[in-house]
Amino acid sequence: MKNSVSLYLMGLTWLNWRIATISGANLLQQPFNNTFKSRSLKAIDWCALNCPKGPNIACTLKGDCLTIAAPCQFLKLDKARLLDLHNQLRNLFATGNEPQAKGLQVADMMVVEWDDDLAFTASCNLKTCPSSMEHDTCHITPNFMTSGQNLAWAAGVTDCSEQSLKMVHNWYNEVRELSADQLHSWGKSFQFQSGTGHFTQLIWSKVTHIGCAAFEKDLESGRKECMMACNYGPTGNVLGRAMFKEGPPTSACPRGLVANSKHAGLCGAARRNRSFLEAVGAAFPCIVALQRMFSG
Structure with missing residues (x-):
């Protein structure tokens, strides 16, 4: 017995x-969750999720990242639009329609989905209402022991929600600084170039989840200042690693996945x-x- x-x-x-x-x-595919869940120290032991370079930012802030210092206010992001834009741009690149890449296609580009923990650690980056952008050294989560980060800032705008989408476009447009030869080469072995890291993080093929946070601050004459942080899991921009695998779109999807029903160049629909x-x-x-x- x-x-x-x-x-x-x-x-x-x-x-x-x-x-x-x-x-x-x-x-x-998991159902999309439109609620921003609390990720307090009681819910997750962030202090057990530290990095070799330093403590997790959520540990440093004692899990208190859902409020922000005045005069900033957290922006209610349109998660669906942010996700869709990321996937549109990843699909554009994967299907060989990026002019700068001259027909290069990606065989293993994943569709990305939203992750509340990545969004929470992104909000931690903005917690102090910073006057300038600064990457934090550690923002890993229970599901992603590595995570990348893109930051963006703008001032003098009228609508920070729309500006958040422009920020993603601006990250992608860094592709203009790269040649087709570089993109072919980096597909096999990534090499960092200043002024292009936001783009390479955005289209890193193995990224499966993102989470973003943003704030707005009122300026004179009805204008606003906006800042956004997006964290990506798992991380991209790893020197010497393959940024993607070249080949016909979705021809090298992970086992069990086929082309996404909406973005045909991305892996993400379950068999x-x-x-x-x-x-x-x-x-x-x-x-x-x-x-x-x-x-x-």
Whole structure:
């Protein structure tokens, strides 16, 4: 009996690990969440998520990143539009329609989705209502032990929500500073060039999630100052790493993924019509029932 219980618990451990693996690999499209969830120290131990270069910014700020110093105000970003713009630009590049790349196509460009933890650490960067942009040294999350960061600033504008989209366009437009030869070469082995890092982070093929935060500050004559931080998981801009894999779009998608239904040059639609748990439940209903009973 003891051996049977041990084998059963081992099976549950494998089942939970397998479900977590599938969820972490993002094989199934998750419903878009329009709420900005609290990520307090009680919810996540940010101080256990430090980096070799220094402590996690969320740890430094004791998990208090949902309020911002005056006179700044956090902006309610249009997450759907930000996501769609990122995916439009990634799709443009992947499908060979970027003139600067002269027909280069990407075989493994992932569709990106929103991540609340990445958005939370992005808000931490802006917490003090900074007067100038400054990257923080550590903004990893429970799901992303590496994460990249893009920052942007503008002043004298009337609509920071629209400006946030222009900022993403400006990041992408750094491609104009790169030649087709450089892009071909960096696809195999990334080399950093000043003034192009926002673009390369934005189109790094293996990025699967983003999270952004922005603030606005009133100026004279009805104008505003805006600043935005976007964190990307996993990170891009790693020297010597492949920025992407060249080839026909979606021809090298991770196993289980096919072309996205909206952005045909991106990997992101699940082959499976059911979740892994649903599939296991159909085949082994007693195992799943016991797993749910023991997990409460």
